[in-house]
Amino acid sequence: MNTATPPTPRSVTATAPGKINVQLSVGAHRPDGYHALTTVFLAVALHDTVTATLAATGRTTVTVIGTDAQRVPTDATNLAARAAQLLREHHGTDAGVALHITKRIPVAGGMAGGSADAAATLLACNALWNTRATPAQLHALATELGSDVPFALLGQAALGRGRGEILTDLPVTGPLHWVLAVAHGELATPAAYAEHDRLHTLRPADAHPSPQPPADPALLAALKTGDATALGAALVNDLQPAALSLHPALAATLHTGRTAGALGSIVSGSGPTCAFLAADAHTAKSVARALATSKAVRRVRTVSGPAPGAHITTR
Ligand code: C5P
Numbered sequence: 105m106n107t108a109t110p111p112t113p114r115s116v117t118a119t120a121p122g123k124i125n126v127q128l129s130v131g132a133h134r135p136d137g138y139h140a141l142t143t144v145f146l147a148v149a150l151h152d153t154v155t156a157t158l159a160a161t162g163r164t165t166v167t168v169i170g171t172d173a174q175r176v177p178t179d180a181t182n183l184a185a186r187a188a189q190l191l192r193e194h195h196g197t198d199a200g201v202a203l204h205i206t207k208r209i210p211v212a213g214g215m216a217g218g219s220a221d222a223a224a225t226l227l228a229c230n231a232l233w234n235t236r237a238t239p240a241q242l243h244a245l246a247t248e249l250g251s252d253v254p255f256a257l258l259g260q261a262a263l264g265r266g267r268g269e270i271l272t273d274l275p276v277t278g279p280l281h282w283v284l285a286v287a288h289g290e291l292a293t294p295a296a297y298a299e300h301d302r303l304h305t306l307r308p309a310d311a312h313p314s315p316q317p318p319a320d321p322a323l324l325a326a327l328k329t330g331d332a333t334a335l336g337a338a339l340v341n342d343l344q345p346a347a348l349s350l351h352p353a354l355a356a357t358l359h360t361g362r363t364a365g366a367l368g369s370i371v372s373g374s375g376p377t378c379a380f381l382a383a384d385a386h387t388a389k390s391v392a393r394a395l396a397t398s399k400a401v402r403r404v405r406t407v408s409g410p411a412p413g414a415h416i417t418t419r
Contacts, residue, residue: 113419115157118228120220120256120414121147122209122407124282124372124379126327126335129317130300130342138251138267139297142317144274144327145252147259148282148409152209152220153417154184156228159200164188170207171403175290183249187222188229190245195235203228210403212290214347214373216252223256223414231419252373259413261327263319277330279408280381281388283366285357285395286403287376291350296374299346336367336381347375353400354378360401364394 123145131140152170159165164185166178176182180189184203192198203225209217226245230237237245239257246253251268261276326334341347348354348371357378358369365387366380380395382388388406396404 112234113232115155115419116228116231116416117153117155117418118224118414118416119151119153120224121259121411122150122215122217122220123147123252123255124215124370124409125341126339126370127320127323128341128343128373131317132315133301134267140266140316141264141268142319143264143268144261144319144323145255145264146261146276146280146327146409147255147411147413148407149411150208150215150284150405150407151411152217152224153206154221154224154228155204156188156225156232157202157204158232159202161200162198163200165202166205167203168205168207170205172211173207175211176205176207183218184221184225187225187245187249190248191226191229191233191235191237194241194245195233195237197233197235199233201229201232210284210286210377212292213286213377214291214371214375215284215377216256216373219250219252220256220414222246222249222253226257227414227416231416257414260410265316274324275328276410277328278410280330280332280335280410281383281385282407282409283361283380283382283388283391283395284372284405284407285361285378285380285398285401286405287351287354287357287378287400288402289351289376291347291375293374295350296343296346299350300343303345303349332381332383333367339368339370339381341370341373343374344371347371351376357395357398357400360398361391361395364391366391
């Protein structure tokens with residue numbers, strides 16, 4: 105029997121999914137600058153991959169290929185680079201890494217693509233450097249990196265509370281068929297929340313939002329049974345008015361998808377990607393065809409959900 109420890113890998117590849125918030129209810133603005141959220145995350149089968157390769161001590165380099173790669177920063181501000189640095193600091197290593205990211209999730213599109221890259225990087229570097237962070241430690245690091253990073257680790261479907269990082273698994277029956285319409289331009293998450301706050305101060309009745317909004321029982325039941333009609337009717341995103349205010353063309357996109365037969369339409373997270381739920385794969389294709397003719401839409405994808413969270417694919 106061979107009892108030798110396997111050689112440390114020189115390179116590890118991990119993948120992580122994008123997400124749609126099928127419920128995004130925004131509560132009170134907290135003293136720390138975040139908003140209390142109740143959100144229902146659904147991971148979809150649109151993945152970024154990150155290959156982490158050993159590099160000179162202390163160095164992090166980032167290269168990016170794939171969809172809209174030119175829009176992704178390759179310096180220390182890249183969330184994947186920050187993930188590598190955070191893992192290094194927490195585990196007292198100065199190991200180097202070259203991160204190679206393949207983008208499929210829209211960049212700054214409201215689908216947590218940067219968070220997916222950070223989650224995949226945590227897993228890949230943890231294996232590459234043999235830092236042995238536990239799942240609980242990885243969750244804590246993910247929370248430090250951003251509100252959506254813990255869900256990118258978890259995947260499938262989950263209820264998010266707090267600022268989105270306190271997660272509870274949710275039962276979900278799939279596949280659910282989605283069409284994604286990627287809009288021209290980007291929408292930075294802080295800008296969407298700032299516009300949300302501005303719109304709410306204009307409406308005094310909304311001046312005191314509930315500290316933590318409730319989850320919608322009808323939506324949770326629809327997710328559990330895979331009832332696409334009920335889920336389509338229950339989709340809700342409190343950031344949608346802000347996204348529409350900043351990107352007025354999204355209103356026509358949402359209308360186009362609904363008219364083409366979608367059961368429900370929603371701006372994904374802080375936008376500007378729009379997500380449409382279809383009854384089946386065939387209807388999803390015809391909704392996608394209709395959206396592809398719209399001048400306001402840059403790219404259309406059909407995807408299914410749920411999808412697994414971040415995991416290592418090659419080492
Ligand atoms: O956590 P993350 O870095 O993704 O958040 C980016 C920005 O989005 C925050 O700085 C904040 O402006 C806004 N945000 C918020 N409330 C949340 C999540 C994000 O206000 N629950």
